[in-house]
């Protein structure tokens with residue numbers, strides 16, 4: 001299924017913002033990072049910052065002192081807009097960032113609301129922003145259930161990122177394959193079947209209880225050395241909702257915890273494969289609509305924006321690797337606003353060239369950048385407002401590369417054909 005929850009979209013956007021912030025470095029020790037937990041009183045935080053402002057008067061370098069104090073002032077101004085921290089707390093990054101060599105610094109402020117609650121209060125003034133607490137929130141959070149089963153025992157485990165927890169182990173208690181003397185073959189088989197049936201039901205029930213608790217459960221991988229895993233999956237033992245989450249059935253050499261470890265070693269590929277398969281499927285669906293001229297496939301920034309605007313986009317498909325900025329320029333003289341799409345890497349040059357560019361309307365050389373937005377972020381926000389689903393596609397598959405290179409990285413599948 002395409003990523004549609006606003007949660008995954010906000011995580012994705014945060015990830016991109018953090019990538020940008022990580023690339024910034026101050027001239028000196030003058031970039032401010034402020035983490036405010038949800039239960040902190042804003043006026044206390046402001047009091048603390050005023051103290052820091054006072055302390056900053058001791059900074060020897062005049063430029064650094066000026067930059068630090070200005071950054072604190074700006075942070076205070078932003079804090080004033082809040083009566084109390086938002087539900088997950090508040091993070092502010094502020095500082096003078098050099099654009100293009102010394103003397104080109106410009107104050108930048110970023111106010112972020114984290115996707116998860118912040119636990120610690122942190123104020124730091126450094127040459128770089130402190131990003132680690134937020135980075136931890138955007139790392140792979142998806143949970144995968146693992147079930148390893150054969151006819152004698154079974155294990156239910158949970159994998160999150162690099163971490164694995166064995167949740168429960170089962171033993172079948174099924175008699176060996178050789179019947180005791182005097183027992184009829186049919187009776188022996190019946191007992192065995194009954195025991196196997198009980199064993200499967202027991203695992204099914206517990207697996208449901210254990211996996212159901214995990215909200216972030218993305219999928220389940222079933223493994224084991226023999227055919228038992230298939231009997232279990234194909235039979236009527238596992239809740240249908242969990243069955244739908246089975247991503248792969250993997251042959252292992254071992255059972256028990258060793259079997260789980262074996263699956264985890266193989267699962268990085270399995271899971272990456274699952275994600276890429278999903279991405280391929282999405283782009284192929286789009287290519288089908290284009291190839292068959294169904295009228296449901298559209299691409300390019302202008303087209304996609306038009307259909308988003310009309311509220312007919314079912315699925316917005318964007319390339320993760322599209323680093324474009326939507327830049328709005330304004331004329332100081334006549335107020336004319338224009339917008340431009342430019343590659344992120346060209347922004348500094350664009351801004352410099354603007355200084356010697358004449359306004360198309362009044363011919364004055366008075367243009368400046370009023371606002372610049374990451375194009376992907378802008379489209380994702382727009383899609384969210386219009387209730388469109390969203391898929392962000394990597395360039396790890398041929399389809400992903402094609403989306404980026406042949407379709408400009410932006411495409412959409414419409415709900416219905418629009419004439």
Ligand SMILES: [Zn+2]
Pocket residue numbers: 331332333334335336359360361362363364
């Ligand atoms: Zn003008």
